Amino acid sequence: MTTPHRSNRALRLGGLAAAVLLALPSMALPVMAQETASPDAPELDTITVTAQRRTENIQDVPMAITTMDREKVEALTASGDDIRLLSGRLPSLNIESSFGRAFPRFYVRGLGNTDFDLNASQPVSLVYDGVVQENPILKGFPLFDLDGIEMARGPQGTLFGRNSPAGIIKFESARPQDEFGGYARIGVGDRRQVNLEGAITGPVGEHTSARLSIMRQSRADWVDNINNGPGDDLEGYEENAARLQFLFKPSDTFEALANVHARKLEGTARLFRASIIKPGTNELRDDFDRDQVSIDGVNEQQLDQVGGNLRMRWDFGKVSLHSITGYESVDAFSRGDIDGGSRYVGPFPPPFALGQASFPAESADGLPRHRQWSQEFRVESNEWGRFDWQAGLFWFDESIKVDSFSYDTLPSGSVQNGYATQRQDNTAWAVFASGDFEVSDRFTLRGGLRYTDDRKEFVAERVVGPFGPPIAPIKVSPEDTNLSWDLSGVFEASDNVNLYARVATGFRAPSVQGRLMFANAALPSNQLVTVADSETVLSYEAGVKATLWDNRLRLGFALYRYTVDDQQLTAVGGASNIATLVNADRSVGQGAELDLQAWLTDHLFVTFGASYNDTEIQDRTLSVFQCGANCTPLDPVGPIGGTRLIDGNPLPQAPKHVYNLTARYGIPIGNAEFFIYTDWAYRSKVNFFLYESTEFTGDPLLEGGLRLGVNWKDGRYEVAAYGRNITDEEAIVGAIDFNNLTGFLNEPRTWGLEFKANF
Template sequence: MTTRISSRQASRSTTPHSPVKPLAMLIALAFAGTAAHGQAVAPADAASAAEAGKLQTVTVTAERITEDVKTVPISVSTIGGEALDVLNSGGEDVRALSGRVPSLNIESSFGRAFPRFYIRGYGNTDFHLNASQPVSLIYDDVVQENPILKGFPMFDVNQVEVLAGPQGTLFGRNTPAGVVKFDSVAPSRIANGYFNASYGSFNTVNLEGAYGMPLGPDWAIRGSMLSEHRNGFVTNTAPGAGPGKLEGYDDEAGRLQLLYKPSGTFSALFNVHARALDGTARLFRANIIKPGTNDLVDGFDPYQISIDGKNSQTVDTDGASAKLRWDIGGNNILSSITGWEHVHAASRGDVDGGYGAAYDLPMGPGVIPFADETSDSMNGHEQLSQEFRVEHGGTGPLTWQTGLYLYHEKYKISSFSYDTLFHGPTTEVDATQHNTAWAVFGSVGYALTDKFKLRGGLRYTRDRKYLDTIPVSDTAVNDSAGLSKSTSDSRTNWDLSGTYAVTPDANVYARVATGFRASSIFPASDFGYLTYAKPETTTSYETGVKADLFDRRARVSADVFHYEVKDQQLSAVGGESNATQLINAKKVQGQGFEINLDAYVLPTLLVTLNGSYNFTKIKDPGLTVAPCATCTVTNPKDAAGNVLINGNPLPQAPKYVANVTARYGIPTASGGEYFVYTDWSYRSKVNFFLYESKEFTGKAMTIGGLRAGYDWDGGKYEVAAFARNITNQIRVTGGIDFNNLTGFINDPRTVGVQFKATF
């Protein structure tokens, strides 16, 4: 692994502006106004309450319209309500969703700042700040394209939808693997809100709240805030290390929404949001893997590290959106969605994972061939998107949508390498990237009978990128492939599906769809030349069943799928070549099955069970990558010593994912309830890199949680005690293909207490 590789994984420490503060003031004013202008919360309507022991209907917007999940002809999984509260209780970030639904894996070598999503084993391990991912994240109908934007916290969210790919017809950016979709709670004409507070291990504090109310007959407002804090709990034991501990953070975010609805034919929803993260970068730990195995070394202590470099991370994001809807008559709705996003990010870390070096003793832990400390920062980022869409609905057999999508993004990445032992930056390379795209799309649904409905969609996309590498000062940059690159790609995607109602409570469906991801570019650096990967295309086949059972006391969905990716973009990371390159695999195949089951085993015992099997395989006999420097590679090598990866699974693609939750309630005579909630997620072993090796294979991981408490006054108030990772299972969750057996780990066990009030 090279210094430039590591510079994508850790970037320089700066003190950027904090956009959350002014937004927090606006939200505080909204809360303050409730005393003078808010109205009392409407009492709960007993008739609308869920029947005891029966499942409520789940609605989704997977097809950009609100539908019963049972009628949607694709694999859709949702997370909401108490399940999200539980995941947030210990201050976890979006990575906590990993393994909570079938086929979803999320990991990061940046910690909280830069999550990488995988659906059905299909994702991207690229850690560059201009990385393109085949899983798109959509927050309140606006795509979050840059990987830093994808880390925006979860709070005041209605539900999370995970849509299996391809989703290339109705969504705006890079969706061949699927979409993770967040929908915030919107303002309404009824005043309501909540406050949620928890305190746990390592002085972890999680404060979350929201309040919404009408502002006269035409307007409504809702403010939401999140504040998370954790003390550092990892001690640096390197000789001469300064005071203070690592792995702490302060993460704050806010959202203010304003709804204008003067009539039944027009509405406008305005949204401003921001985030400020200040903490430590991911801790890379040298030689923590026992040679010849994937075990942690004997005596490993997750609460200690020995590094001599600096470690810090800051992220500031802010954005705004406007969603306008007009009823233009004839069962036709015109929508306009305008989005603006901005990112400033900086992170710096000690990528060699230790102290000293072979040429400057003492060193450790183990052998540190040479010191490497790097950083990246993103400046001048701006993302603009605009969508116009017309929907035709009504009670007739024909429904359709058509629209236009526009996208523009620009930014500069500044990359530094530092000589930790002799101080000062040794290299600096800047890279600027511009990306513009536009698309036209349409989708049609027709009910051939009262039981059978066909749907089809078509989208044409044009995508252009330009990247320019700028050496700073006397930096020596490998310009053998040039310093600049432009790409221009266009594709037409389509999908076709059918849904048949076997009974009023059970549907079967089948779907075939295609997807597309535009070209990607890596900038030139002092240790690697400029590389790019041409577009990848995907074709997927899926069939499944969705049903309510036993008078809505149970719900099941299951599917089988097969997909094929041509020219998949892969990141060949590090190894003996000390370079990171973009490559294309001629073909990658994936197949498997998924199942979701929700059931009231008893009227007060709700159990959910979901799982998936994913088998992925690279099919390119001549494709090779550089091997690691010190690990035990198990793949064959060619005459030049490079590793043949034909037949390997995709990186970070677990074969099995499973999740189970159970909630048992004990009602009291006073109207309260004692409850116990437990959740367990399992992920089978994964390869960290494109080659297979004994050391860089992540062990299977099982993470469990437990929560017990009491709620009263119809569930308006709740107190609970909780534990996350209750077995305290520590696993290497990712590796650094550098010059030793360096890796990073998951968080240890946390315990705490929580209070929530709903009003």
């Protein structure tokens, strides 16, 4: 139960936001009407989305959706950043990782999962070219040659299923074309950074076209490990990815799009830095130097991924049949010096110097076996008048093996002294249906149902323990079924303004956590391998979507509130350095979101996004182990020594405020154009863990980018200078809480030059 103070605040927020929602169209229309655009003034392109599994104008879809066009994606990826670059660039979105480029963790409206296990499930679903990417390693596939990005916030359980109670993020690759064309991008930057990207497309037969897309990103090592002498040792990488597509379209009534893709990554794993947090604060130490670390373990990361999908569509006139077949497989290995420093050998009690750890901890995780198959059949109606519908079947099968290794750092060569393994088979199937009915010319109702059956077979064992005996195989078989639903309505208040309301449920299947490497073998098996029961979410949302000012301004505004029952949470790290799954009785979230795009002048285009997300864990008896590091816990003491009660805390990695802004100003110069493009993203402070402490709280973070360039020949050629994190912000974005005050950082400032040619 919320305290009276929080409840009153929530009511004031809700009342204010509701008043803004109701007044926004009436305020905006007269203001915009005061200025009449010139006949040649630029207009906004219509945005079509597939959030409801069919192509629709974004203004007509009754949920909060944000898109990102190709130019913005290319500006953000110029410096070779991975998928985490989207963090804060879309309302209510945060992304972080303790694995670096390989394992992103997504949070939407505060809902996410801090679990670092290769078997972890997330409540944010990522769909790439129509195929769900379930394993967290799959979610890091690079962004290149995309038509665009969509993010639909709120439960998407009816049409997408597969663990999407927080929302979905959809990537759609650029399709093959029946005319020859393509592009090439080459960029160079500081730290010997080289980024290459390109595509070529065209016909390869009478009814077949193809598209080959490639990407290569590399950066030299630039961080010196002073523990082994001078010279740059860490933070470099080399990543390659490719995608080959064939589109077979013999008639207007049938098409088949085949896609094969691959990824290879080699480089540095996440670089942990011991003792970088100033005790009693959450600030970096005064003697901190981003260009240096002192570690006595090995740091390396390799990843190989291959996959393919086949999407087919048959048009039978009154109905169309869709088939999506997907396959993914990934092999990954990541090893790091988890304590983030060299061992402290001075007198006790410390203080520790920068880069010193109280005891060595070096480990690795591997995913030597992984494969995922999915199949969907969907039938949709084609313009049935006032009523349209779609229905389908979905099947999912995944098999994985996770290996965990421990190393003794003290002997020369870091000898392996521990090995544990997990294996899981996950099968799920679902049947779903949805429809929309035009009640009147201005009001449309939508609704849907989805029944899901999810089953897991899991086994974990410790073969060799670094501090304890082997642990015999422990087997669990969680399963559950669920009926998700949604109901929404869209009212056309005017030709340019739509109002909508939506209520929806979501579901995340049971999760299993069995990291046994450092576990106490004397504990009962249900404490060694933990199972989180299914979580369900009930969400309410209302909003307005409008196109104003002679189609030069588009906005969307949404209010939402959700309740998660039995939310799956992960208590990570702590003094025992293990991860444990728990269910909270309830978590609640509420907030507001704004999307805006506008041509402010004939040459200035801006986008703005804003979100307020207020989350709270509500469970008076739930406690988790506090940090093993020298931190300052702020929560009440729990019933067991070393634990803290977390009732009333916000969800981890859930900033209350997220803002983003882009602006592009173009100046015509004959047949060319000089342009300035800038983008900024802000998030407020976050808790790194379920418990609250002074040291493990991330400060607000503001990062910006800048791009100056010239394009000519109707945009066929472009040369630009770019900068990322141009203010050189240095921020702690995550931590390791079992050994000293160890943290990891945001990406450094980078500068570069890029050339692009379209042909």
